[in-house]
Amino acid sequence: MGLTSRHSSRFTPIDFIADDTGLVARVQALLDDVEPDRAQMLEALHRIQHELGYVPKEAIPFLAAKFKTTPAMIYGVLTFYSEIRTEPPPRVEVQWCSGPACLLKGSRNIRLALEAEFGCGMNESAPDGALGLRLVQCDGTCHLAPLVRLNGRYIGPLTVTDAIQLARRLKEEARRA
Amino acid sequence: MAAPLEAYRRLQEAARPVWEAVARPERPLFRVAVATCTRAAGADETLAALREELSRRGAEADVLIVGCPGLCFADPVVDVHLPGLPRVLYGRVTADQVPRLLDAVLGEARVLPELALGVVLYEEERMEGYRGTPVEGLPDLAQSDWMRLQVRRLMANVGHVGAEEIDHYIARGGYEGLAKALSMTPEEVIKEVLDSGLWGRGGAAFPTGRKWDFLRQARGSPKYLICNADEGDPGAFVNRSLMEGDPHLLIEGMLIAAWATGASYGYIYIRDEYPLPVERMRKAVEQARERGLLGENVLGSGLSCDLEVVRGAGSYVCGEETGLISSLEDVRGMPKIRPPYPAQAGVFAKPTNVNNVESYANVPLILRHGAGWYASVGSERNKGTKMFSLSGQVQRVGVLEVPLGTPVRDVIMVAGGGPPEGRKLKGLQPGGPLSGVAPASRILAQDGLPLEPEPFREIGMLMGAGGLVVLDDSSCVVDLALYFEWFAEDESCGRCTTCFGGTRRLQEMLRRISEGGGRPEDVPLMRLLPDAMRNANCAHGQAAPTIILSLLDLFQDELQEHLVRKRCPAKACRGLVRYEVVAQDEALPRAADICPTQAIVKEDGSYRIDQARCIRCNACKEVAPQAIAVLDRFAEQA
Ligand SMILES: Cc1cc2nc3c(=O)[nH]c(=O)nc-3n(C[C@H](O)[C@H](O)[C@H](O)COP(=O)(O)O)c2cc1C
Ligand code: SF4
Ligand code: SF4
Ligand code: FES
Numbered sequence: 001m002g003l004t005s006r007h008s009s010r011f012t013p014i015d016f017i018a019d020d021t022g023l024v025a026r027v028q029a030l031l032d033d034v035e036p037d038r039a040q041m042l043e044a045l046h047r048i049q050h051e052l053g054y055v056p057k058e059a060i061p062f063l064a065a066k067f068k069t070t071p072a073m074i075y076g077v078l079t080f081y082s083e084i085r086t087e088p089p090p091r092v093e094v095q096w097c098s099g100p101a102c103l104l105k106g107s108r109n110i111r112l113a114l115e116a117e118f119g120c121g122m123n124e125s126a127p128d129g130a131l132g133l134r135l136v137q138c139d140g141t142c143h144l145a146p147l148v149r150l151n152g153r154y155i156g157p158l159t160v161t162d163a164i165q166l167a168r169r170l171k172e173e174a175r176r177a
Numbered sequence: 178m179a180a181p182l183e184a185y186r187r188l189q190e191a192a193r194p195v196w197e198a199v200a201r202p203e204r205p206l207f208r209v210a211v212a213t214c215t216r217a218a219g220a221d222e223t224l225a226a227l228r229e230e231l232s233r234r235g236a237e238a239d240v241l242i243v244g245c246p247g248l249c250f251a252d253p254v255v256d257v258h259l260p261g262l263p264r265v266l267y268g269r270v271t272a273d274q275v276p277r278l279l280d281a282v283l284g285e286a287r288v289l290p291e292l293a294l295g296v297v298l299y300e301e302e303r304m305e306g307y308r309g310t311p312v313e314g315l316p317d318l319a320q321s322d323w324m325r326l327q328v329r330r331l332m333a334n335v336g337h338v339g340a341e342e343i344d345h346y347i348a349r350g351g352y353e354g355l356a357k358a359l360s361m362t363p364e365e366v367i368k369e370v371l372d373s374g375l376w377g378r379g380g381a382a383f384p385t386g387r388k389w390d391f392l393r394q395a396r397g398s399p400k401y402l403i404c405n406a407d408e409g410d411p412g413a414f415v416n417r418s419l420m421e422g423d424p425h426l427l428i429e430g431m432l433i434a435a436w437a438t439g440a441s442y443g444y445i446y447i448r449d450e451y452p453l454p455v456e457r458m459r460k461a462v463e464q465a466r467e468r469g470l471l472g473e474n475v476l477g478s479g480l481s482c483d484l485e486v487v488r489g490a491g492s493y494v495c496g497e498e499t500g501l502i503s504s505l506e507d508v509r510g511m512p513k514i515r516p517p518y519p520a521q522a523g524v525f526a527k528p529t530n531v532n533n534v535e536s537y538a539n540v541p542l543i544l545r546h547g548a549g550w551y552a553s554v555g556s557e558r559n560k561g562t563k564m565f566s567l568s569g570q571v572q573r574v575g576v577l578e579v580p581l582g583t584p585v586r587d588v589i590m591v592a593g594g595g596p597p598e599g600r601k602l603k604g605l606q607p608g609g610p611l612s613g614v615a616p617a618s619r620i621l622a623q624d625g626l627p628l629e630p631e632p633f634r635e636i637g638m639l640m641g642a643g644g645l646v647v648l649d650d651s652s653c654v655v656d657l658a659l660y661f662e663w664f665a666e667d668e669s670c671g672r673c674t675t676c677f678g679g680t681r682r683l684q685e686m687l688r689r690i691s692e693g694g695g696r697p698e699d700v701p702l703m704r705l706l707p708d709a710m711r712n713a714n715c716a717h718g719q720a721a722p723t724i725i726l727s728l729l730d731l732f733q734d735e736l737q738e739h740l741v742r743k744r745c746p747a748k749a750c751r752g753l754v755r756y757e758v759v760a761q762d763e764a765l766p767r768a769a770d771i772c773p774t775q776a777i778v779k780e781d782g783s784y785r786i787d788q789a790r791c792i793r794c795n796a797c798k799e800v801a802p803q804a805i806a807v808l809d810r811f812a813e814q815a
Contacts, residue, residue, distance in 0.1 A: 036507075037525075039444060039485070039487055039505040039506070039507065039524075040507070041507035042487060042488060042489065042490050042504070042507075043487070043488070045490060046488060046490070067507060069507075073508065076508070076509045077507065077508060077509055080492060080509040080510060080511075080670075081449075081489075081490035081491045081492050081510070082490075082491035082492065083449040083450075083490045083491030084490050084491070098411075098664075099411040099412060100411050100412045100568075100569065100606060100646045100657070100660065101412055101568040101569045101574070101646060103657070103660055104569050104570050104646070104648060104649075104651075104652050104657075105569075105570070106795065108751070109793075109794045109795045109796070110794075112773075112792045112793070112794045113773045113792075113794040113796055116773035116774050116792055116794070117773050136450070137409070137411060137450055137491070138411040138412055138414075138450075139213055139414070139417075139450040139451065140213060140214060140412075140413070140414020140417050140418070140566060141213060141214050141217035141218075141249075142249075142412065142414075142566075142568035142569070142574050143214060143217075143218070143249040143250050143252060143568075143574040143575070144217055144218065145568070145569075145574075147217075154216075154217035154218070159796075159799050160794055160795050160796040160799055161771055161796050161799050161800060164771055164773055164796055165771075167773075
């Protein structure tokens with residue numbers, strides 16, 4: 001992966017980027033109409049993530065070339081934003097709202113219980129990789145606090161018992177899948 | 178008539194019939210609120226069920242998608258307008274309730290009192306004599322506790338017009354403010370905005386007209402406008418509600434700003450967590466372009482301006498205006514060092530003006546109705562209305578719009594219905610992580626803590642951008658401070674040691690205190706850190722310790738309990754409680770079963786909790802409330 005070392009110029013021409021898995025070609029097709037210098041970096045990252053579920057590291061040299069900058073700068077951007085993932089997401093992800101309304105209504109208990117059930121911490125995947133937990137910010141659905149989101153659905157208000165039963169059901173489904 | 182006004186009248190003429198069909202429907206009209214909040218409660222399913230059920234019954238009826246009228250506590254909401262009758266708003270209309278609702282409203286009964294929240298009367302309808310003749314037995318929604326403090330100006334269209342219908346907006350007077358502005362000089366427009374007294378709603382409360390004047394006078398081109406729709410304060414969702422319910426109000430405000438300042442391009446930067454506002458705003462921008470309201474030669478005035486919606490990617494400091502600018506420049510969204518200020522060198526080093534969504538959204542109303550009208554509500558010192566989102570430990574959660582200076586006590590106790598049954602009000606956390614906590618004694622004082630910047634400043638706090646998170650006596654301010662310092666560190670851009678290091682030190686101290694390791698010298702240390710943090714580069718680091726000062730000055734007793742007696746009066750700090758079996762009853766086997774760490778063990782026929790295993794998650798207490806007690810961890814063993 002990466003820049004060919006023969007190239008010492010700051011910007012790598014796109015042709016020189018290795019693409020063993022074909023990922024870069026897919027990314028390139030997604031970004032055909034994206035222009036550098038026009039506040040389009042976030043748009044580019046969203047498109048890639050929408051398509052692949054995450055922004056693979058293999059795309060960094062390509063993005064650097066596209067946006068006429070260095071891989072280091074792209075890496076900096078990728079890791080700055082909490083909603084841009086650099087690893088594939090787990091198959092099933094319980095998103096736990098970290099906001100204040102949820103907190104006041106007992107979300108921390110729910111978090112502890114979910115972590116104990118899944119055997120993994122926040123923003124991690126359970127050992128088998130199928131289930132994961134992710135911390136998300138409040139999006140103003142506080143009438144359902146405390147809540148979790150699962151596949152775009154909101155589940156709340158939740159008791160700790162509800163959360164544990166949900167986790168057990170998901171584990172059971174993952175085991176059977 | 179000036180050219181822009183003439184062009185506008187033509188647009189309005191064309192739009193009127195479209196709105197008329199909705200305003201005075203000839204067949205039943207169902208307005209379904211589809212917004213982030215209603216969707217979370219199942220509005221998409223309600224919408225699908227409604228459409229399916231209507232077609233199954235072969236009913237002649239229309240469905241209109243609108244924004245959330247702010248009654249989130251009753252989501253999903255559906256507004257039913259039967260020809261010749263006043264509208265009725267229904268709450269908790271989940272998909273399974275749809276057949277029942279249709280049976281009633283399309284049948285003899287015409288109403289379903291069990292789900293009705295009240296009769297909705299807009300000015301048009303009030304004028305037509307509906308006043309005082311609500312549908313048999315149903316209250317007038319405007320007189321309800323939730324609504325009666327409110328003055329809905331910014332929200333006048335929300336829940337009323339189609340969320341994706343530019344014609345509705347135009348027919349109701351939308352873009353008239355722009356047409357008027359385009360018939361004035363930029364200086365006159367700025368004067369009008371200054372005269373209204375409008376200040377920025379994003380937190381810093383800087384006069385909007387003065388900011389615009391900086392950009393107008395700035396040299397360099399092109400000039401840029403930015404709308405800050407990052408709304409990162411947890412618990413704030415007023416910008417979201419406005420963009421989802423009336424997107425054109427923001428576009429019109431930005432166009433007026435473009436004319437007043439000479440800007441030719443604008444970015445609307447919306448946080449990642451708001452996909453629906455991104456969608457709605459993009460659609461609205463497209464529609465405005467089609468009508469010649471955006472792009473070249475707007476309404477034949479010579480103004481050329483275009484707008485673009487940018488979706489953020491999850492960063493609180495990208496709400497800080499220079500962080501936002503960095504983010505648009507395709508680098509890490511780190512706040513910059515000032516000067517230069519954005520008006521001198523903003524995005525791409527060009528002169529730039531940054532305003533909050535609500536700041537821009539006020540301007541069309543000021544231009545349409547005049548600064549005098551605008552200033553006719555509000556307090557002595559602060560004019561106009563402000564939107565707030567009420568959440569936390571309060572009975573009714575939702576979005577409201579009240580005149581500035583409205584006592585927060587009334588917002589919590591009347592509109593919000595106060596804390597949950599059996600609980601006492603403890604305080605208020607307004608405006609996000611940088612703003613502190615107000616105690617109940619201040620809220621319940623004579624003046625009720627007016628919602629305007631000054632009274633909050635007097636107690637060392639900030640009113641903020643619209644979030645109002647209510648605390649009852651089951652909450653702990655030490656615990657809340659720990660959360661906010663965690664948030665501040667997690668979101669720190671990392672430039673200043675004072676910011677990320679300061680918030681980390683504060684967290685360590687608070688964590689220790691919340692686990693029973695507090696020391697007397699923590700208090701002076703906690704006072705020292707905020708002084709150092711004031712040297713941080715941006716307000717994120719500077720204001721991050723505000724809640725610590727609230728804790729030290731306004732909640733001393735609670736802090737002392739933690740420090741000296743090692744107990745948490747609210748039993749919210751997990752490090753200071755323990756769970757014990759205090760009675761053997763039939764619920765215990767289920768408690769043992771639900772415990773995620775198998776900490777409830779049976780020995781010699783009776784259950785007890787293995788403290789080494791217990792993570793204090795409270796699940797067992799939910800299942801066996803009589804058998805299990807939450808005790809102070811450092812009190813004598815029971
Ligand atoms: C950490 C931080 C986060 C901020 N977040 C927002 C925000 O989400 N929305 C906003 O309008 N202003 C936010 N601000 C304030 C902006 O820096 C800026 O003052 C505001 O957008 C100016 O607009 P106004 O004059 O219309 O209020 C934030 C400030 C800081 C320090
Ligand atoms: S105060 Fe914090 S957020 Fe602001 S520039 Fe410094 S480190 Fe970044
Ligand atoms: S508090 Fe949670 S971990 Fe502790 S015994 Fe009860 S259920 Fe188990
Ligand atoms: S705090 Fe969880 S949705 Fe607002």
